[in-house]
Amino acid sequence: MTKSNRQAAVDLHIHSSLSPCCDDDMTPNNIVNMALLNGLDAIAVTDHNSCDNVEAVIKAARGRLVVVPGMELQTSEEVHILCYFPDLDSLMSFQDRISAFYDGVENKPDLFGNQFIMNERDEVIGFRKQLLLASLNISIDEALQYARSLGGIVVPAHVDRPSYSIISQLGFIPEYMGFTLLEYSQKSSVENYISRKYKLITSSDAHSLGSILERKMIIPVEEITLEGIFNYLSS
Amino acid sequence: MTPREIAEKLDMQVLSSGACMDNEITLGICSDLLSWVMAHGKKDGMWITIQTHINTIAVASLLELSCIIISGGAQADPKTIDKAREEGITLLASGLTSYELAGRLYALGVGLNDKEQ
Numbered sequence: 184m185t186k187s188n189r190q191a192a193v194d195l196h197i198h199s200s201l202s203p204c205c206d207d208d209m210t211p212n213n214i215v216n217m218a219l220l221n222g223l224d225a226i227a228v229t230d231h232n233s234c235d236n237v238e239a240v241i242k243a244a245r246g247r248l249v250v251v252p253g254m255e256l257q258t259s260e261e262v263h264i265l266c267y268f269p270d271l272d273s274l275m276s277f278q279d280r281i282s283a284f285y286d287g288v289e290n291k292p293d294l295f296g297n298q299f300i301m302n303e304r305d306e307v308i309g310f311r312k313q314l315l316l317a318s319l320n321i322s323i324d325e326a327l328q329y330a331r332s333l334g335g336i337v338v339p340a341h342v343d344r345p346s347y348s349i350i351s352q353l354g355f356i357p358e359y360m361g362f363t364l365l366e367y368s369q370k371s372s373v374e375n376y377i378s379r380k381y382k383l384i385t386s387s388d389a390h391s392l393g394s395i396l397e398r399k400m401i402i403p404v405e406e407i408t409l410e411g412i413f414n415y416l417s418s
Numbered sequence: 419m420t421p422r423e424i425a426e427k428l429d430m431q432v433l434s435s436g437a438c439m440d441n442e443i444t445l446g447i448c449s450d451l452l453s454w455v456m457a458h459g460k461k462d463g464m465w466i467t468i469q470t471h472i473n474t475i476a477v478a479s480l481l482e483l484s485c486i487i488i489s490g491g492a493q494a495d496p497k498t499i500d501k502a503r504e505e506g507i508t509l510l511a512s513g514l515t516s517y518e519l520a521g522r523l524y525a526l527g528v529g530l531n532d533k534e535q
Contacts, residue, residue: 322470353473
């Protein structure tokens with residue numbers, strides 16, 4: 184059954200307890216339940232340089248909303264890019280691929296926060312040793328190549344922010360990178376921006392439950408499925 | 419002092435000679451944020467950075483900077499070096515950190531007489 188011309192409320196940039204800078208109560212079930220309360224149709228949990236909690240979030244969602252597999256990667260230029268994949272396996276392959284580029288600094292939980300890996304029952308089943316809040320030793324060009332070779336879509340994160348954005352770090356968005364979509368942070372509103380070249384999307388970049396978007400960012404989709412959302416991102 | 423003399427005195431690698439190897443330099447900027455350099459860089463200045471992305475060349479071109487020094491032993495992307503040669507931008511590389519480089523350059527007298535700073 185094809186439902187065309189549907190609208191989906193999305194928040195495609197949410198952190199979980201795996202990101203050290205994120206509240207510990209950003210557990211898979213809390214994120215899913217808050218997203219459901221807010222009436223969202225699709226979310227993405229995009230932790231820094233890692234995706235260890237995505238599977239638990241997908242399981243916790245139990246099909247009640249779409250979970251787009253993703254990660255927020257920090258390149259060697261200190262640019263944050265969101266990498267979305269059509270399925271969990273591709274995301275896991277991406278993580279395997281980039282794991283060679285960690286810089287070897289270990290997390291100090293007292294200083295940076297916990298990096299909890301959780302299961303779909305919100306139980307802590309492990310923690311990440313390497314600090315995820317650092318740049319990987321991989322350039323943005325290499326990261327784009329890796330992500331795209333695995334079928335991924337790359338979206339520059341919070342391009343309106345004065346730090347860790349492609350514009351703050353690289354001055355402007357080079358044409359050759361071939362982006363079609365840019366993310367604006369929640370604090371500014373995409374309605375304030377006009378772009379002939381790019382589609383614009385707002386996400387929360389939530390590090391706490393209260394920051395997850397309500398039905399604010401509405402995108403047109405053929406159908407409210409992973410494929411439908413992914414088609415929007417890639418078109 | 420010119421980029422050519424600076425490269426010799428501080429044992430830098432010349433990745434691209436460009437058009438400004440023999441131009442006198444009197445000012446410069448240290449920053450790794452290209453957006454910052456676009457806002458604060460000055461014409462004919464030199465720019466010390468660890469950023470090696472190809473956009474550095476566009477920024478130098480835009481502001482008409484005299485040269486870029488890649489510091490800290492950061493490895494320049496081959497595409498960046500090619501672009502620098504294509505655009506005639508002087509591109510040097512040094513194993514010294516940005517801090518050390520700026521200090522050494524001042525010790526050589528570069529920047530001491532700059533009225534604009």
